[in-house]
Amino acid sequence: xxxxxxxxxxxxxxxxxxxxxxxxxxxxxxxxxxLANIYLEDSKKGTTTGKDGKYILKNIKxxxxxxxxxxxxxxxxxxxxxxxxxxxxxxxxxxxxxELDEILIVDTQTGLTRKxxxxxxxISMQGIENKGNPNGMMGSLRELPGLYGAEFGQGIIKPxxxxxxxxxxxxxxxxxxxxxxxxxADHGLGINDLGVKRVEVVKGPASVLYGSGALGGVLxxxxxxxxxxxxxxxxxxxxxxxxVSRGIRTYASAGKSLKNDLFFAVDxxxxxxxxxxxxxxxxxxNSRFNSKxxxxxxxxxxxxxxxxxxxxYNDQDLGIIHDEEMLPSESLxxxxxxxxxxxxxxxxxxxxxxxxxxxxxxxxxxSLHISHHFNERRExxxxxxxxxxxxxxxxxxxxxxxSLPNGKIKHSFGVQGSFVKTKNFENSEDFLIPDAGVFESGxxxxxxxxxDSWYVQGALRYDYxxxxxxxxxxxxxxxxxILPGNPENRKLIREFGGLTGSLGATKTFNNQxxxxxxxxxxxxxxxxxxxxxxxxxxxTNRFEKGNDTFGREQSYQVDATYSFRKNKFQxxxxxxxxxxxxxxxxxxxxxxxxxxxxxxxxYLQTNTGFYGMEFDVKYNWLNENRLETSVSGAFVRARDxxxxxxxxFIPPDNFNLKxxxxxxxxxxxTISSRLRIISDQNKTGLNEEKTPGYTLxxxxxxKKFRFGKNSLDAGFTIHNALDKTYVDHMSLLRAxxxxxxxxxxxxxxxxxx
Numbered sequence: 001x002x003x004x005x006x007x008x009x010x011x012x013x014x015x016x017x018x019x020x021x022x023x024x025x026x027x028x029x030x031x032x033x034x035l036a037n038i039y040l041e042d043s044k045k046g047t048t049t050g051k052d053g054k055y056i057l058k059n060i061k062x063x064x065x066x067x068x069x070x071x072x073x074x075x076x077x078x079x080x081x082x083x084x085x086x087x088x089x090x091x092x093x094x095x096x097x098x099e100l101d102e103i104l105i106v107d108t109q110t111g112l113t114r115k116x117x118x119x120x121x122x123i124s125m126q127g128i129e130n131k132g133n134p135n136g137m138m139g140s141l142r143e144l145p146g147l148y149g150a151e152f153g154q155g156i157i158k159p160x161x162x163x164x165x166x167x168x169x170x171x172x173x174x175x176x177x178x179x180x181x182x183x184x185a186d187h188g189l190g191i192n193d194l195g196v197k198r199v200e201v202v203k204g205p206a207s208v209l210y211g212s213g214a215l216g217g218v219l220x221x222x223x224x225x226x227x228x229x230x231x232x233x234x235x236x237x238x239x240x241x242x243x244v245s246r247g248i249r250t251y252a253s254a255g256k257s258l259k260n261d262l263f264f265a266v267d268x269x270x271x272x273x274x275x276x277x278x279x280x281x282x283x284x285x286n287s288r289f290n291s292k293x294x295x296x297x298x299x300x301x302x303x304x305x306x307x308x309x310x311x312x313y314n315d316q317d318l319g320i321i322h323d324e325e326m327l328p329s330e331s332l333x334x335x336x337x338x339x340x341x342x343x344x345x346x347x348x349x350x351x352x353x354x355x356x357x358x359x360x361x362x363x364x365x366x367s368l369h370i371s372h373h374f375n376e377r378r379e380x381x382x383x384x385x386x387x388x389x390x391x392x393x394x395x396x397x398x399x400x401x402x403s404l405p406n407g408k409i410k411h412s413f414g415v416q417g418s419f420v421k422t423k424n425f426e427n428s429e430d431f432l433i434p435d436a437g438v439f440e441s442g443x444x445x446x447x448x449x450x451x452d453s454w455y456v457q458g459a460l461r462y463d464y465x466x467x468x469x470x471x472x473x474x475x476x477x478x479x480x481x482i483l484p485g486n487p488e489n490r491k492l493i494r495e496f497g498g499l500t501g502s503l504g505a506t507k508t509f510n511n512q513x514x515x516x517x518x519x520x521x522x523x524x525x526x527x528x529x530x531x532x533x534x535x536x537x538x539x540t541n542r543f544e545k546g547n548d549t550f551g552r553e554q555s556y557q558v559d560a561t562y563s564f565r566k567n568k569f570q571x572x573x574x575x576x577x578x579x580x581x582x583x584x585x586x587x588x589x590x591x592x593x594x595x596x597x598x599x600x601x602x603y604l605q606t607n608t609g610f611y612g613m614e615f616d617v618k619y620n621w622l623n624e625n626r627l628e629t630s631v632s633g634a635f636v637r638a639r640d641x642x643x644x645x646x647x648x649f650i651p652p653d654n655f656n657l658k659x660x661x662x663x664x665x666x667x668x669x670t671i672s673s674r675l676r677i678i679s680d681q682n683k684t685g686l687n688e689e690k691t692p693g694y695t696l697x698x699x700x701x702x703k704k705f706r707f708g709k710n711s712l713d714a715g716f717t718i719h720n721a722l723d724k725t726y727v728d729h730m731s732l733l734r735a736x737x738x739x740x741x742x743x744x745x746x747x748x749x750x751x752x753x
Contacts, residue, residue: 021081022056023089025049025069031666033093034126034226035197036071045303050226050234052709058261059303069093110209110367110401110414110446112202115455117504117518119203119561119574121146125196129672129700129717131748132240132249134273134741136192137199141219145614145634146203146574148651152732153287153321154245154276154741160730161203162576163610163636163650164216167527168553170206171219174310174354177210179395179420180375190314190350190375195253195267195295197224203614204576205522205555207500208459211416211442215522215555215580223310227255227265228301235265238750244719244741245287246337247273261302267295274339275319279725279742285332286319288339299356307357312350320344320379323736344381344388350374367401382429389432389537390425412446422528426475432535432544433528434481435473440465440525455506464497465525469532469548482534484548492532496525496552516561524553530584530603543598545589550605555580568620578610585648588687608647612636626667632656640685648685652693652729654678668706674698681729691729697721702748715748 025033032053039046040057049055062084070076074093081089114120121144124130125137133139138149138157149157150165159169171178173191180190200220207214227234235254241247248271255265272290275283292315299308319341324330332342354371372395379389401414420438424431444461471483471490483492504518526546533546559576582605589600614634621627633655638647655677663669680693700717723743727734 019060019083020086024053025091040065050229117516121201124198125193145632150730161217168216170210170214173221175356175369176371194269194293197222205520207522208461208502212525215524228257236752241747244744245273245276264298269293276741278739279723283333289318291316304360310354312352314350316348317341318346347378349376365403369399372396388429390428392423394421409449414444417441430536434469434471437468453508458503460501467494512565514563519558522555526550542601545602551582553582571617573615575613580608583608607641610638626662628660630658646683646685652679652681668704670702672700694726710753713750717746719744
């Protein structure tokens with residue numbers, strides 16, 4: 001009994017030492033500062049403020065700490081505190097443009113931080129002007145220098161980073177490495193901005209951390225988590241209207257953190273668009289689409305332990321624009337407000353389950369992720385009751401990381417793996433690729449060290465991938481689908497493996513200047529379409545052929561990034577050079593299959609070189625930094641080194657000029673203008689024609705109305721205000737001269753509670 005009492009006393013004593021720090025972060029005008037970073041130095045205990053500026057740190061042991069508060073645009077505050085009981089600490093931040101970004105964690109799954117020599121950019125999805133963009137998340141991401149989008153009508157945009165795109169850019173969503181958009185150029189990401197706080201963009205090869213596909217870069221999608229700081233239900237409800245397609249999107253989010261550290265949240269959205277109009281007021285037939293989304297999150301967040309179980313459902317119907325759409329007699333346009341799906345169109349469904357867990361203590365940190373993604377995609381062209389092309393994909397992905405943060409050198413060890421099973425719909429009219437299974441596993445080591453003003457980081461990784469093509473199903477035999485070499489058992493196995501690595505350094509001269517230097521390698525194993533395509537692709541009117549002898553793509557990139565901030569001025573400049581061996585590209589052939597008169601397109605392989613630069617310069621004018629102006633831009637040059645000619649499908653030079661004025665005494669109104677300048681693309685490659693440039697003007701006004709602790713955001717944005725008619729060089733419909741959307745008046749209302 002005596003020992004039991006002692007144990008109980010010790011346990012109770014430990015409970016009594018667990019205290020809470022809470023408070024509110026604001027600026028000198030009394031406005032709350034959202035997304036500010038609050039952490040206790042050397043304790044690995046931290047959080048961010050909610051949209052009301054409030055924060056809470058739980059389960060803190062008694063003792064002395066240094067409380068650090070930092071965020072972009074404000075001076076960092078370090079405050080010595082002694083904790084003996086629960087405390088309320090309110091902070092007033094002073095505006096500043098002198099300090100470099102001190103947000104530390106970029107990705108907990110791999111341990112990537114802001115100090116990394118990689119070029120990492122971030123864009124917040126919280127602004128009301130980013131809600132309900134008909135081009136989804138990519139509609140906002142295109143503002144980042146070096147990031148471009150390949151369009152296939154509204155709702156389908158593929159990201160390109162530094163000239164590399166399609167399955168060369170990895171998207172990490174809910175911790176899962178998405179594979180569902182990599183079957184073809186006309187397949188989108190399948191996600192939107194619902195429940196998303198921000199997106200981190202890693203520019204350049206990151207295969208050493210994210211495996212095959214991260215040859216060009218990575219999109220890291222970060223979930224909204226403000227509700228974790230509130231023990232009351234908090235969230236938002238809103239709606240967006242887009243005039244160019246008469247599109248309406250309605251969405252709602254709500255979440256809560258309980259006293260026992262349990263949290264939960266839900267996000268919902270419905271979206272519906274008619275066909276869009278170009279700048280000549282011509283309706284682009286069958287550009288209509290609709291979607292329904294649901295996200296559920298639940299988990300526990302403690303001082304040294306955090307986990308999250310999440311589910312996402314997304315259902316889309318996407319019209320397929322016909323290649324003869326611009327011929328008046330062939331147009332599929334009906335009435336301006338017609339939203340009923342018509343042939344041809346895609347039906348896409350996604351179900352994503354994920355579990356993420358982090359643990360921290362004085363000696364080590366761990367991260368665990370496991371997820372399963374089920375995707376169905378149907379292309380329906382000839383009749384509504386028939387599936388012309390259909391694929392089902394099951395993808396299980398896992399990532400485990402162990403980090404040893406103490407000592408002069410910090411070590412991280414990680415293991416990643418994927419199990420992908422792709423199966424055709426049995427009742428499909430056509431079969432483009434065989435059934436297939438992919439097993440992939442990689443192991444990596446990441447080391448970093450701080451040496452005075454230098455931060456040095458190196459990594460090494462080994463990957464193995466096995467691809468099994470299976471044409472034994474009765475429906476593939478009946479279709480006479482042939483694998484390369486026509487093996488007797490109707491199966492083929494291809495293996496890919498090899499090393500990747502990176503080595504770089506970050507030099508911090510002072511609070512204003514920083515230089516990043518990095519060398520990294522990346523790789524991409526050929527996807528199923530590139531290896532085994534041998535059939536018609538109904539939505540594109542092509543017969544596509546793969547090549548199972550392809551080796552994996554391998555890149556070698558060097559880049560440098562210089563950042564400077566002083567008073568009201570800040571600038572970032574990046575330059576890079578990239579050699580990509582065994583680059584796979586798609587091109588038309590002179591052959592014509594006699595049975596269906598479709599044009600044959602084949603995959604080929606070559607060696608290529610890329611180089612370019614990005615820049616972003618900002619200056620704040622007037623008192624209280626009320627007027628912010630910025631100029632940014634990027635260019636990429638790419639050559640086929642074997643053929644000694646320009647590479648096809650490379651983004652044109654592009655520039656952005658933006659001005660934002662914060663009006664009224666409390667800065668609750670913003671007035672903005674943005675000029676996007678796209679240059680002529682004269683450096684054309686194989687089977688390409690020159691594309692003229694264009695200039696787009698966007699204008700916007702946003703106002704926040706406060707009602708106690710709640711607020712209402714109202715936004716009025718005009719995209720393509722001059723109603724320009726243009727065809728983008730990176731549009732997959734450029735060959736058919738299908739023009740992009742004209743003037744779009746976007747109205748937004750969002751109520752935060």
